[in-house]
Amino acid sequence: MHSRRRAIAFLVTAAAVAATGTVAALAAGTGHSSSAATPKRGGHITIARIEDSISFDKTNVFQNESIWIAEQINEPLYLAGNDGKTLRPWLATGYTASKDGKTYTFKLRPGVKFSNGKAMTSADVKFSIEDAQAQKKGWGYLDAAIKSIDAPNPSTVVFHLKFQWAPFLADIGLFANGIIPKDFAGQSRTAFYKHPIGTGPFMWDKRVVGQSVTLKRNPFYWQKGKPYLDSVTWTYVTDENTRELQLRGGQIQIDEFPPFNSITKLQNTGGVTMSLFPSTRTDYLDINESYPPLADVHVRRAISYAIDRKAIIKSVLFGHGQPANSFLPPQVPFYDASTPGLQYDIAKAKAELAKSKFKKGFKVTLLVGAGAQVDNATGQVLQASLKQIGIDVTFKTEDTSTAFQSIQTRKYQLAFSYWTMDIADPDELVTFSVDPAGGASSFYTGYNNPTVISLSHQAQRQSDPEKRAQLYSKIQKLAAQDAFQGFLYYSPYRWAYTSKLHGFLVQPLGNYHLEDAWLG
């Protein structure tokens, strides 16, 4: 659930090595703790994290560590399912759409109350979405298709769209569209988000800035009997070894993102469950077409063929990943497993380079963030592979923030980036990646294929899922052939937690719902 701004990657400091994702196959044999037994009510858990929360203003915050806590407090009308691809009714019980696909009418779930005891009504929904939409520097852009919202009666909300918009339901399911009390329950916006109120399973308790955040059970939660836990504390423990020791010592119950090299050890540690949850994280090699050799499609294909993905996965992820074949990850709707992503083949790489204007090879720089260990390790594998086909890679190291800025302003030649999805729809990533007008010059590569752009626009307005699938399949195949990025690998979300904890599940979008978690 990294945002566009954060997901783009480069913020891969040692800490950020952390956030990851994977494919379903990876989860086999690891799994999450079973919730087959009867849940027990009560208890407290502590989650130790690699980063502290910045803000709980879900409409403006782009940081996972903030978003994941906000999601325990505020809930949307629809919510992504556990597979990350489907959507399920949450604070709404259902919707009807007009034939032209421009009007959606939602029925609100009866009996839903905020943690202050007041009933949620359509006026609250209208206020919440309008407020989220108004946040131009926040997540408001995802609500751009909404023209107006009506609240004809307390249990009905009607959305009028400017145009037919296929990702609408997924957008409504975004955390930023979580429902809050109308007029911030009589507070100022700033004051409200210091102690937010919502309909979620947990409510605000206390925060020690820079140290911890604690939420307690919402007594008015609409799912009867839930949440099972009395309270949850999120602490900020920067050192990965300390987090692991705290987990083993019973001082915390969940360790967020243990490093890849400790996965096997934790899987064999008594009393600890080490889960690799399927994710939407995809890592890429960004190829900037403003550097002449990289504007040549044969050169880009040669590079993609020369990436030894298996070697990278083995050395960097300690085997916990899968080579990427598409710029879309498998956990995203309309991912096409048959996309012919160019896989490691030095002979084909040489053949492609021979077709280019740069037959004798060329020099290129690879931008890496200072101290970004994963990038440096991946870069070394890449450097060795490209050398075999005559491409001489030199590392250009910049401070991570400067490097991020260099990528955004396209002052780089090759660089690493990654993405995790925010909504259960591919449009967000597709627009960002292949549409130069999507706000990021096609993931900062300058890639511009009019056919692909046209297909992505068609997919945005196509409500028939089968036809959308065909469109996205074509987009993935064309993008893979154009090799506008080097698709590197899919990797899992890594969470270690006490074996006493049950019902803890991290969804492919990265979020988790603690109303189902309980201590055995």
Add this chain to the structure above:
Amino acid sequence: MSLSGYVVRRLLQAVPVALGVTILVFLLIHLVPGDPARTILGNQATAPRVALLRHEWGLDRPLPVQYEKFMGRLVHGDLGSSLFYGVNAGHLVLQRLPVTLWLIGLGALFSLLLAVPLAVIAATHRDRLADHVVRVVPLVGLGFPAFWLGIMLLLVFGLNLGRLFPVGGYGEGFFGHLHSMLLPALTVALGISPILVRSLRAGLLEVLESDYVTTARSKGLSERRVLVRHALRNAAVSTVSVLGVNIGFLVGGTLIVERVYALPGVGLLMINSIFERDFPVVQAVTLVFSLLVVLVYLLTDIAHALLDPRVRFE
């Protein structure tokens, strides 16, 4: 010169040092490549927002004027707002200062508790097995990096030996803090005490061979009394200086120990703020750390003067 006169003189001497520190901290922001306002606000900031901050911070004015403005804010306790948390940076630092003071204080105490008996044993058993053991074994503590030592102590005393101590954290209440601080303080002490042992042992050996000790012995005083009343006090003079220098060094060295033990102190705040590019907080921590070092050196000098009155007349 009386002791109080000496203290006043040292206090006055500390003032220009403290002012020098404020100048360095002030200049810190100008050492970062590029526009400080752009650095502070990040890549997404709009040009008008950057211009506004430049004006607010007086960055568009001559350096002396900027410094005057900086000092004006400083005396009002305003060290700017944390970019990450949006709260007063000075408040953030002060909130965490007790944790760091606990660590430094208890660490210094433990290092003395370890060093004094060991140095006495070594000095009174010169060139015998006990002396060799005392001179060699503590070096192990000096040789291992604090983060490794910390993890080992956590493994042994936090996990394997019946979970005697919490694995990180600051605890609740005085005894909770004390319980949580024992292992971090021990980590600190194991790093400092070998240096103290060597310094104190050398001082003791020198003193034990001096004429007044021979006189004391010839008067029939017990060896214990000679050691405690006459030798230790004089041998401690140089050790106090060594301890002072090390505590001064430790103020900056708490970063690693606080990180390993997840102690919410100023050192950990410093590390996190650097990673988060929270420039006002980095500036505030640097200022507080620097002033702490000045304070520690001042206290060291006063302790020195208390132990050796000759210092006051120099």
